[in-house]
Amino acid sequence: MSKNTFALTQLSIGNSGRVDSLLAQGLTRRRLLDLGLVPGTEVEAIRRSPAGDPTAFLIRGTIIALREEVSRQVLIRAESDERGI
């Protein structure tokens, strides 16, 4: 099976996936890891701001809003077949 990954930005509201890897480097990468986005972590898209950005995600029991420029750098593996887009 091929690794079916896509950017966290593309996860549609109500769906969840698992963190596959982070594209971010340096301090942004560290920040994402500190927020709990470690590979293997389950992430659920909760809601999107009326302006379309940022989006709130449920990460390890806490809801965290991420801007698109940041969530774009998180690669997600779909859980079962819940692939948004």
Place this chain on the structure above:
Amino acid sequence: MALLSHTCTKNSCRYRPGVQNQPRRMTIALAGNPNTGKSTVFNALTGLHQHTGNWPGKTVQRAEGSFVHRNKYYILVDLPGTYSLLANSADEHVARDYICFAHPDATVVVTDATCLERNLNLVLQVIEITPRVVVCVNLMDEAERKKICVDVESLSRELGVPAVATAARSGRCLDKLMDAIDNVASGQLKTSPRLVAYDPGIEQLVQKIMLKISPLLPEGLNPRWVALRLIDGDHSIIDALARYLGEGKNSSSHWGEEMALCTR
């Protein structure tokens, strides 16, 4: 009788008049992720005698209060919640600068028993700075409701610092927390925190930088921690370091350059 009163006078001379055997005030910092019940712990320990004060150079407030335990006077500093010491916002800066540069006698990291894994990241970062840490596994009442068991003894063994399970809302086990704080702050209990070991390449670099910066650092600043931050290249913390060290001696910009040179 005469002898007794004589000893008392002698003692009171050494301390503030009117207060018997008043020891040194100990400062305890309360850190932790947002919403772990830091302020509940704070209020439960201090009985809500809090007043707020400004941390120099910052507009964001921290709360201070006091309590007496085992006949010792403690000042408790409630810090804004933070996920990491790699500060991203003004209140995270307050928490970071306090833990890194104010040298409290002990730091209590309040964690949420219902999502420990998220919280332990901060614990690991704090024990990288100071060994004087107590982990407070709070919200145990909520964890029990969710059928979550926390093996506090193993946690304590793994981390190398004392861990205490509490439910601050109902005041459960706060006496144990105070005992642990006292043991660590007084130095009675020597902790041996389990430090994160980085890749061999990083560790080599850390050793190299530590050799260079150790003579430049004042006592109380952990050279390993400073070396790691220099490798991170986090300018906000390098600037904070330079400000902290610049007080009293050479200008901060000069120091910053010196530090930058050390990483080459």
